[in-house]
Amino acid sequence: MRVRENAGQADHRRLGRELGLFDTDPLIGAGLPFWLPDGGAVRHALEEYVREAERRAGYRHVYSPVLGKRELYEISGHWAHYQDDMFPPLEVGGEQFVLRPSLCPHHAVMFRSRPHSYRELPLRMAELGGMYRSELSGVLGGLTRVRAIQLNDAHIFCTLDQVAEEAAGALELIRRAHAAMGIEAVRYRLSLPGPGGKYVAAPEKWERATALLRQVLDASGLGYEEAPGEAAFYGPKIDVQVADAAGRESTLSTVQVDFHQPEQFGLEYIGPDGARHRPVMIHRSVVGSVERAVAHLIERHAGAFPAWLAPVQAIVLPLSDAEHPAAAELAARCTALGLRAEVAGPEHGSLGARIRAARLVPYQLVLGPKEAAAAEVAVRLRDGRRPGPLPAGAVLDRIRAAVAAHAAELWPEGVAD
Template identity: 80%
Template sequence: MNAPAPHDHRRLGRELGLFDTDPLIGAGLPYWLPDGAVVRHALEEYVRDVERRAGYRHVYSPVLGKRELYEISGHWEHYSDDMFPPMEVGGEQVVLRPSLCPHHAVVYRSRSRSHRELPLRVAELGGMFRSEPSGVVGGLTRVRAIQLNDAHVFCTLDQVADEAAAALELIRRAYEVLGIEPVRHRLSLPGPGGKYVAAPEAWERATALLTEVLDRSGLPYEAAEGEAAFYGPKIDVQVADAAGRESTLSTVQIDFHQPERFDLRYVGADGARHRPVMIHRSVVGSIERAVAHLVERHGGAFPAWLAPVQLAILPVSDAESPEAEELAARCLRLGLRAEVAEPGRGTLGARIRAARLVPYQAVVGPKEAAEGLVALRLRDGRRLDPRPAGEVLARVEDLVAARSPELWPAG
């Protein structure tokens, strides 16, 4: 087996205490340690926030469903090889879901819908499960229990192109904030020998719409046969890991199949019942794969808003420890994640080196303790003159709240 790359998330993730695995839990089932849980939570809150601002409504749905649900959606016929076996419960077969879209179709049809409600954007950060072979699982990029940033837009045919384009733009803006650079955009099409829904007209229409969206976006892209979902073509946003291996992080898909299978309807302006179109889209894909990519992209030096510890407080000696603890308490009240590196952990230089990935380091010496000042060191090597603690914390709070990629803008 090849040695991991320097920024391989599997090595860094364990060194930084983000996640780990255990044979008792099983292959492809990593668990999140406290610092990793902080990164994951911050990413999830960011995604929920941008989706809410873009007009999405969030739901929760069960991770289980009757086998019949996936028979209707087409997953059982086209995707069962990648699903876990059914469980017998109360005389019925229940399945761990491989996807959230059937549940969202049920959410849509839970009551009658009018054209005035469309587009209806339904989002969820939900669990799903894939029966991945033991030989391919590893780290966070290929796992069996997945937390997916998923959403489905139910819309009229004449709204499809605009909604798909808006989803692609949402992905672009999120990548800017997260510091993610896609290696390419792919128009994923069906290929020979695959298990695809037999609906040539729907495939042709969906492909034409996605091509229109990509052409309108101005993004370079290439078509790839054999990479489509079983129910329709998709736009895949591809990223590369530390070893140069490519994978899909985000997608936009157009689906005429499931609205028909679930008999989804809305009442049009003409008073007649019409079939909506279903757009599948994910801004950051699975949280596991997104965090893996962010670990490798930033080498563990996360943007301040994502960092497990945002401010390391370093009292020069035990005499300054009370003021350091009070500063940490002030950070907590402001919603900042701070940790005191006590003198017992080593020399000041050793403690500074140990906190090298922390965005901000606040050195508290006798002068700072006596006058309520903070001498701030930035992760990029800059040192700021001592300033009132309130002023420093307010600035850090603003930068974190804005999810700024800059540690401390000049000026």
């Protein structure tokens, strides 16, 4: 009973609404949540983190349409193997268009649109893009099962000899992101094909792709389990599993090796021998869908997000109306430094009431007459520590440094003293 109670208390659907992060409305439709300002701030911070991490890792960012002609998905194999999860085609001018269930066909076409040399490989193409799944109403819930998904997706086009290193690099990006988010994988899964006709019939390609991913996992030293029946229709994958408060597992991050779509789309590059060669396509997602990632963050942290993700990172608390101008100025300095800051003055209640109301804010900056006169601030951390009063400039520099470093610790030593 206690486990169920705790799971209910940590349910992201309840917490997300109570914290003003997201909501739904029947007029918009089931499985189509909208993001409120605080939820938008969390989402934006997560998106900016992963874009920058990818940029530093050598990825180039692209944009592609959320629609494609039905023929695109017939070539990729989605129409034959994934049609039940796709929305029906839209008839436009005698042609059929489909809301995309995946970004990979678009990226394959983008690679094909220009000639490539082996000197350009690996070519790492990333996009935070929308995709759509025709989920049944009975399985929809909060942010974990939705019909409109923003996926942190990327495709690496590389030579066969580069696959292991690129897949290992993707796993390292995933590890770093999870550490910054303050979450942990419960297990790593090598997802393999199972019986039935939902997989591409190409035994040799499956064996080669599976051997490569097994090599990557073995070299990483990570323990993993094989899971027949959990592969993508076109190839095996490494799934990074997380669990909610009730112990239910879901896949957050993935790395996949694909020999199928490069062949289907006729992808080529010119090798050192001057001949045409087929690249390998690695699919990878560092944080998975933004919706599922934020759902897990809500439950993992119960709204007390790491400082870099918090909707409001610093709240300035003037003791009285006399300190309000100094408080407004301090909040403006926070904003100029790229921090999300607000002022909560006496009109919102006593200092104690305001501190309790701001219990999830990482940094509470209290300004009394002495602090205002001395250009100092009394710092209260969310965990109860009080490293102050300190010069206001030094406090803001330290907060900015901790946020920029995506530090798990609120007041890390050595970040900015």
